[in-house]
Amino acid sequence: MKSQIAALIMAAAAVSPAIADTLTVKSDAPKRYVVKKGDTLWDISSLYLRSPWKWRQLWQKNPQIDNPHLIYPGDILSLGLDENGNPILIIDKGVRKLSPHVRIIAEKGTAIPTLPLSVLEPYLSYDQALDKDDLAEFPIVLGSDKNFKMSITGHLLYVKGNLLQGGNYGIYRQGDAYKDGSRTLAYETVLVGTARALKSGNIEDGIPSTVKVEAVKREIKAGDFLMPLPQGQDLKATFKMSKPSQPVEGAIIASSNKHSEFGPLSVVVLNVGSEQQLVEGSVLDILRQSPTVVERNGTPKYLEDSSSLDKLIGDIGSWFGEENSEDSTVWHMPSEKVGELMLFKVYDNISYAMVMKTTQPIQVGDSVTN
Template sequence: MKSQIAALFIAAAAVLPAIADTLTVKADAPKRYVVKKGDTLWDISSLYLRSPWKWPELWQNNPQINNPHLIYPGDILSLGVDENGNPVLRIDKGVRKLSPQVRIISAKGAAIPTLPLSVLEPYLKFDQALSKDDLSDVPIVLGSNKNFKMSIAGHLLYVKGDLLQGSTYGLYRLGNPYKDGFTTLAYETKLVGIGRAVKGGDIADGVPSTLRVVDVKQEIKAGDFVMPIAQGQDHKAAFKMSKPNIAIDGKIIASANRHTEFGAMSVVVLNLGSSQKLVEGSVLNILRQSPTVIENEDGPRYIEDSSSLDKLIGDIGSLFGEENSEDSTVWHMPSEKVGELMLFKVYDNISYAMVTKTTHPIRVGDSVTN
């Protein structure tokens, strides 16, 4: 009998991956949807799928679509099935009847963004994450034409660097380091102003460049650094959603709002980047480590409720891999999924990501994996 039950489990295990890989459309998915300005690709994908990153599978063998990640306001999405009974999404040809004639609507504007542009835009345009090497020869503000410690719009700034006359530059201030344990991965930088170079300099001859301040976010100070607006700003707002096909193991190391807990649409920083083969659009799970339990003669208790001796046993045991004693047993509970996020700006060793879904408040220190 046991062998028969085991055989059933093996057969079920063989079937389960196939079931898991089957594309399932939500029961309440709309049969027809008109894309509107302000929509995001993630939101529309979520209307149809519980796993929105499987969006391209809905466009399988669809000759109308070159890139399923680029759809436009006015596109009419129509849900149907193919000859094999699989769900498929199509774009209606956009014909509107206007009596007594027919007009074909074909003009395209900008593709809708993958995530809310209002949240992404400051990061896509200006915010930077720079390493010490990046900062080694960046032009800096020496002072201004006014004997003020802080500059405002209209002031002329003198910059230690050879700027290109007529070009627009961002003025930045170095923020907190992004750390992974004791290792600094990069430094946060914040935009404090925008200026236009009115005169180039010649640093070799001791002549600074001149920059006129045209917009101020915060007071500009001597020591703030200067970078061309175009530098590092070629990140797009529409990108391919995908689950990485290699093992990913990282964590959230910072949040944009600096709160201890945060929810959906929050921007976070990960200790992962292109070095781990991640790209804009990569979707990862957020995991929360369940509390550790120490079991002794008094029964099981969470580690924070245990005695100092039991906590010490747990700490030393974790360090040396011997977590059980004659009197106590340390139980490390599994991690549980508490949300999902999508990367939208990727550097070598860190990434900016938006939290797209939560079941519990997200925290700095939570793990991310595929």
């Protein structure tokens, strides 16, 4: 099997070396693969390509595919060559004879998502990154029908705001600030519960809206704010994976699990967004800065292991752009790639992304680039 795939790749390279340079199929890629429920587009892309975001190139001349991002459980993918000798994936359709039985491909249902939808759903449905001005505009909880400091499921809440009767709302609390250095980019919103509006208020006449609490994640307090929940809308499950063409320099500024280190399928927050021409589906590399070394009198040491004097020399040199002296040299080592992530929710200057691949645990502060 592997020798057949290797021959396939060599043939493609011989006919079109330019394409082979940009689209290299793995030597151990399966010649035939049956899509299963639970698969993601990233998983399948990774079976065939070391650079999963180049998936569209593998499908680009496939006349069978109306939308290369829609693949369904039961589809049978076959690796072949197009008329120019370039690697291509095709879908075997219809009835496949598998002796001694005949297998009929099931009618298509829900397309497989690009990323695990169970992980993304809370962020697509509920979580938001909002600035201070946005937060001030939302209706707030004034109190409950019972003289309790905190409310639970079944309680009625009175809300300062003209809500839509019958509408469904998420109840949120302001969370941590997302900071880029000392600059606050946005604030985390923490979902504390959901509610349905029973009566629409009229704030101009001093009449609050009334909502009934339908679900609680944590106790609801006065001052929590409400935002409408999307109704009757399908969650976005497919994304056009792509590497940005323009330079991108950013960093991971927060993680959803609040841990110091995290791995694949973790959701992180970045300090870049649409202002950097990023979109949902953008794929970025995660880089880790290698430790600085101070060489003093011919003896190299990591900066954290150096003497206070060496650290001072390094700091002063950084300030003035002169990091070397007659007996001390500061070596700034390069950054190394430690993983990849994909953006799935993009704001002006902040984004949510999922870590897809790592070679070591990812940390807040790691940089991202294309």
